[in-house]
Amino acid sequence: MEIAFLVFDGITPLDAIGPFDVLGRLPGAKVKFVGPQKGPARTMGGMCALYADYALDEVTAPDILVVPGGPGAGGISGPGLSVDPVVTGWVRDVHRKTQWTTSVCTGALILGGAGLLKGLRATTHWRAEKDLATFGAKPVHDRVVVEKQSRVITAAGVSSGIDMALRLADMVAGPDIAKAIQLQIEYDPEPPYDTGSILKAPPRLVEVARTLNRP
Amino acid sequence: MEIAFLVFDGITPLDAIGPFDVLGRLPGAKVKFVGPQKGPARTMGGMCALYADYALDEVTAPDILVVPGGPGAGGISGPGLSVDPVVTGWVRDVHRKTQWTTSVCTGALILGGAGLLKGLRATTHWRAEKDLATFGAKPVHDRVVVEKQSRVITAAGVSSGIDMALRLADMVAGPDIAKAIQLQIEYDPEPPYDTGSILKAPPRLVEVARTLNRP
Numbered sequence: 001m002e003i004a005f006l007v008f009d010g011i012t013p014l015d016a017i018g019p020f021d022v023l024g025r026l027p028g029a030k031v032k033f034v035g036p037q038k039g040p041a042r043t044m045g046g047m048c049a050l051y052a053d054y055a056l057d058e059v060t061a062p063d064i065l066v067v068p069g070g071p072g073a074g075g076i077s078g079p080g081l082s083v084d085p086v087v088t089g090w091v092r093d094v095h096r097k098t099q100w101t102t103s104v105c106t107g108a109l110i111l112g113g114a115g116l117l118k119g120l121r122a123t124t125h126w127r128a129e130k131d132l133a134t135f136g137a138k139p140v141h142d143r144v145v146v147e148k149q150s151r152v153i154t155a156a157g158v159s160s161g162i163d164m165a166l167r168l169a170d171m172v173a174g175p176d177i178a179k180a181i182q183l184q185i186e187y188d189p190e191p192p193y194d195t196g197s198i199l200k201a202p203p204r205l206v207e208v209a210r211t212l213n214r215p
Numbered sequence: 216m217e218i219a220f221l222v223f224d225g226i227t228p229l230d231a232i233g234p235f236d237v238l239g240r241l242p243g244a245k246v247k248f249v250g251p252q253k254g255p256a257r258t259m260g261g262m263c264a265l266y267a268d269y270a271l272d273e274v275t276a277p278d279i280l281v282v283p284g285g286p287g288a289g290g291i292s293g294p295g296l297s298v299d300p301v302v303t304g305w306v307r308d309v310h311r312k313t314q315w316t317t318s319v320c321t322g323a324l325i326l327g328g329a330g331l332l333k334g335l336r337a338t339t340h341w342r343a344e345k346d347l348a349t350f351g352a353k354p355v356h357d358r359v360v361v362e363k364q365s366r367v368i369t370a371a372g373v374s375s376g377i378d379m380a381l382r383l384a385d386m387v388a389g390p391d392i393a394k395a396i397q398l399q400i401e402y403d404p405e406p407p408y409d410t411g412s413i414l415k416a417p418p419r420l421v422e423v424a425r426t427l428n429r430p
Contacts, residue, residue, distance in 0.1 A: 012236065013232045013235060013236055014232050014233060014235075014236035014400065017228045017229050017232035017233075017263075018229060018232075018233075020228060020229075020259075020263060021227065021228055021229035021373060021374075024259050024262060024263065025427055027427065029262075030262070031259070031262040031263065032262075033262075033263065033264075040255075040266050044235075044239050044246070047239060047244075047245070047246040047247075047248075048232075048235060048239065048246065048248065048266075049248075049265075049266035049268070050264075050265070050266070051255050051263075051264035051265070051266060053264070105401075125401060126398075126401065143403065143405050144405070156401050157399070157400060157401025158236065158399070158400040158401050158402070159236075159377065159400045159401055159402045159404065160401055160403075160405075162374065162404070163404060163405045163406065163407065166406065166407045166408075167407050170407065175408075176420065176423055177423070177427070178407065178408070179408045179410040179416070179420050179423075180410075180420050180423035180424040180427055181424075181427065182406060182407070182408050182410050182411050183341075183410050183411060183412075183413070183416045183420060183421065183424045184372070184373070184424050184427060185229065185372060185373040185374045185411075186320075186340060186341065186371050186372025186373050186374055186375055186411055186412065186413075187373070187374040187404075187406050187411040188358065188375075188406070188411030188412040188415065189374065189377070189378060189402075189404035189406060189411070190358050190359070190375075190378045191378065191381065191397060191402050191403070191404060192378065192381050192382050192385065192393065192397070193381075193390075193393070193394045193397050194403075195394040195395075195397050195398050196397045196398060196400075196401055196402040196403030196404070197398075197401065197403040198398070198401075200403065201394070201398045205391065205394050205395050205398060206398065208391055208392070208394075208395035209395040209396075209398045209399050212240055212242065212392070212395055212396065212399060
């Protein structure tokens with residue numbers, strides 16, 4: 001099973017690596033990190049790099065596509081890749097052949113820019129909900145949204161990609177494998193606070209979050 | 216605040232990127248990915264690369280050190296870096312100046328190899344508990360273990376690094392910042408199953424987990 005992860009400058013690394021450390025453990029998984037440029041994709045002010053081993057035209061028919069988000073995808077800091085015709089065209093082409101096309105965080109804006117979300121329920125990072133609507137999607141607050149008929153799954157911000165990937169692992173490999181992967185990555189979360197959702201965090205904290213140095 | 220992440224061939228990428236996407240958001244964070252070799256550190260059968268921008272001798276006094284785990288650290292697949300004198304010597308030297316020296320997953324074995332866990336309560340991935348004891352640590356099943364006097368924090372397997380990093384963010388920057396980071400990464404987990412801990416998963420699933428293609 002070929003699984004492609006889009007990587008790009010300004011990616012939020014956990015958007016990609018959360019799902020990767022789940023889906024990469026599927027029996028027979030062959031993962032390809034794909035980017036508009038081959039080589040290191042820089043992010044978080046240049047402090048971190050994920051590595052694209054493949055150019056877009058080298059990956060044409062993955063079974064699963066994961067499109068992570070981040071400032072480079074679009075949203076708060078400008079439209080980013082969501083309006084890049086090369087990238088959105090590639091996503092649109094690849095989607096014709098995938099079993100599942102998925103996004104994490106503002107990766108949903110790239111799916112939107114590719115025209116894949118028209119009329120679909122979809123989720124994204126809480127700061128990008130309005131942007132999502134501009135692509136004809138119906139934004140919802142769920143952590144993971146599965147649009148089965150369209151073969152599209154969207155996940156909310158950053159860490160939600162882990163939950164998305166475990167559900168996807170179940171759909172493609174069955175519950176035993178998904179449960180075993182959850183044990184392998186010891187995913188028995190103990191979040192220290194109850195502030196991980198915009199529906200739960202008090203307004204004062206939302207303002208702190210908006211002013212932190214990384215969007 | 217300088218924060219060093221050790222990266223190496225055979226790292227489990229989520230061990231590093233989970234905490235990075237928390238600690239990298241701290242105001243004033245300056246993160247350095249440090250490795251025994253500069254450049255891409257390959258893992259998961261070569262499918263994924265994290266990028267070491269710094270050699271060990273270029274990072275001598277970080278405020279926080281994060282040591283991730285993975286097959287390259289030691290444990291199931293052999294002793295790995297936990298018996299590498301260059302790496303363990305660097306960890307031991309750096310620890311003298313850190314505010315906090317931390318590990319995720321089998322990164323604890325590298326701390327152990329550096330002699331930092333003698334007599335301390337510590338945690339690691341469930342498959343490496345026995346290895347941890349060989350370094351004089353007292354293995355416990357907690358998800359995050361803080362040994363305040365020794366300035367050492369260990370976290371359990373893979374995804375536990377996110378919980379560890381949020382608690383650490385609180386200790387170094389206060390609860391408001393930690394809570395806001397939890398909102399930024401939308402960490403409001405919805406694990407699909409209750410199999411994320413060795414204390415909860417049925418024996419049959421533990422066997423499935425042991426036989427999956429990625430350790």
